[in-house]
Amino acid sequence: MSVVRTINPHRQSVHSYSGYLFYNQEADLMDQTNAITWIGLVIGMIGAISPTIFGLLAIF
Known part of the structure; x- marks a missing residue:
């Protein structure tokens, strides 16, 4: 997850907040797919x- 956080630093606060409530694997997966989408873009x-x-x- 460190790779995703370096690519998308503004989403780190959202991720840590969701981790504080409960460890959500779906949110983790969303961050990964989001990072892959940004790399593709x-x-x-x-x-x-x-x-x-x-x-x-x-x-020239």
Whole structure:
């Protein structure tokens, strides 16, 4: 879970609060899928932006 907390630091307070009430494995799983979704979005954005950067480099 340390990986997810470093990727998504603003969700740490929510996670610790749910852990304080009761250990919820579903919330744990949600954090993991959320982190995976964010990683996918970042990779997708890089994949979308990189052709324009290479195109500009090819022009200059």
